[in-house]
Amino acid sequence: MDQSFDLVDETDTAALGRALAGLLAPGSVLMLSGPIGSGKSHLARALIRARLGEAVEVPSPTFTLVQTYPGEPEIWHADLYRLTHPDEVLELGLEEAFSTAICLVEWPDRLGKATPPGAHHLTFTACGEGRRLTLSPGIEGLPQAFRDMQAEDFLTRHGLENAPREALGGDASARRYTRLPGLLLMDAPKDQPDRTEDFTRIAKHLRDIGLSAPQVPAEDHSRGFLLVEDLGPNLYPQAIATDPSLERPLYEAAVDVLRHLQSHPAPQGLPNLTAADWAEAAALVLDPKTSPQARADFTGTLAETLALADGPRVLILRDYHAENLLWLPRQGLARVGLLDFQLAQMGQPGYDLISLTQDARRDVAPELEAHLITRFDPSPDFAAACAALGAQRALRILGIFARLAKQGRPRYLSLIPRVQRHLARNLAHPALAPLKSLCDKLL
Known part of the structure; x- marks a missing residue:
């Protein structure tokens, strides 16, 4: 080839x-x-x-x-x-x-x-x-060897050719991270949707409104490399494992960050998907052999369901969950460190909240989830919005995880049962009865 x-x-x-x-x-x-x-x-x-x-x-x-x-x-x-x-x-x-x-x-x-x-x-x-x-x-x-050489050149240009390094574990994206003294090298290949320009732009916006996103002291957008501030290793799961009593206040702080974020105007020019676009993204969960009519019924019903959650669009960070949040030795909302926001866009107010409370990688107790939802929006009709967003997100994640497993990353299989439970609980909401009926037939 x-x-x-x-x-x-x-x-x-x-x-x-x-x-x-x-x-x-x-x-x-x-x-x-x-x-x-x-x-x-x-x-x-x-x-x-x-x-x-x-x-x-x-x-x-x-x-x-x-x-x-x-x-x-x-x-x-x-x-x-x-x-x-x-x-x-x-x-x-x-x-x-x-x-x-x-x-x-x-x-x-x-x-x-x-x-x-x-x-x-x-x-x-x-x-x-x-x-x-x-x-x-x-x-x-050769492609990986060339990328490694480009990274070496980038580090050399910034005097870091001899700096000690630690490769960090990856996620579902093609990005790679290397820890240096006080910094992280972000390697984001140019042929991926995760653009370094977007990371830099959203990071600046978050810092400008008083939140803790990493500083970016060096960038090479033409090749897809950034040096970003290392906010440390104290991710939410580690902080909670060290002191379980922190779980409730950490999650409350994360919800307060969302409310603060959504109270400020978003940067201009961000993607703003329609309900039909969101529904199409979830169609990854369908068997490739699903008939065109059945697929259209699925996406149409899911788009109608998402109307329960729609309203004035706000900035959403897309991957707002425990493994992308840190607990920092700072004051106020700045205690919550933010990562992995380069795909930020305009979306429904409850989207990031559901990403946080219906986490594919760790359990959030039902009583804590209910408390956080009320803290974010106590209105009685918000539960239906959360169910609609939760169903869409769970469907999309199930499709993504299944494909990643087929591509040779079987570790995602272990996460699927939790996401299936999220889906079942969301579909049990009476307002989602038409979508549940279709999912029972097609999945």
Whole structure:
């Protein structure tokens, strides 16, 4: 399968060369194609130095045609621009080198039929302000190796190349975190919906209204890296495990943060999904073989059910639950540290409350949940709104967890029974009878 890499500048080209260096073996042949100045020689130079040392002189082979470098194996760097006939390849000794050395060949079209089978073709093309490199066929492990090199370059630019590091456990997203002294490195690949620009923007908004979101001392949005303030390890589950008497006040503080958050105008330009959009997101739970009519009945009924919860839209943080909240040594609402809010959008007032009280990862006692709902909104009709939002959220999570398990992440299977219990309890509300009837048939 082909692989593509977006190279913002020469730093990325060199990073890709270093990543390739650790994955090549005797007989590896790289055919480097692209216009003059596209980065072929820059990538080759970085690759050679990564294998042999940064002090190695790597002249261009434009005039010598071939430069060889001793090692295990040898490295051959060829520039065939001045060749006039493929037979001249024999005189250079490249045919034998193709099977025993690592060979980097610029202007490989000059090889004609002498192109070795199994060679990797690297093609540079313009892409915005930078370049895109397409590799055919791809090399196993290269995307992650390249990403690791980009991260190293980002840390080096900020003087952290030698800082001690601790890799942190991931979640359902493609983001990765590494703990550094006082900081976290956020690695958020650009092909994902979780954008570093959104994290920075929402973090600033939260801090501006007096809440505890991390500071962001360094950012590279073009590649998807941030250095963010490390608010510490005292997540809600750990704090409660250490002192169970803290559970009620911690959750009350989290509810008060939501009320404070929703009392302020949201940033402009955030996504604002319709009830139909929310219903469609929950359709992940349906069997792929579900008929189009049954799917339409499901999403239509769920959209009508969500009308129970709708009203003036407010800023919601989307993943507002215990594992994204910290208990900090600060005062007032600032005691609650906030994480994982980059997908924030406009939504229903009760959405984050239900995310908190119907947590897929930990149990919240029914009496505590009832207390928190009343603390947030004591009106008698709010219970129906909570049931509607809880049903939508549980349906969507069940679909996501099932797919993650099928993709080789079975740890999510252990969370499904709790979410099923949330769903059953929400569907038991009389106002959700039509949705319950459909779920009984389709799920």
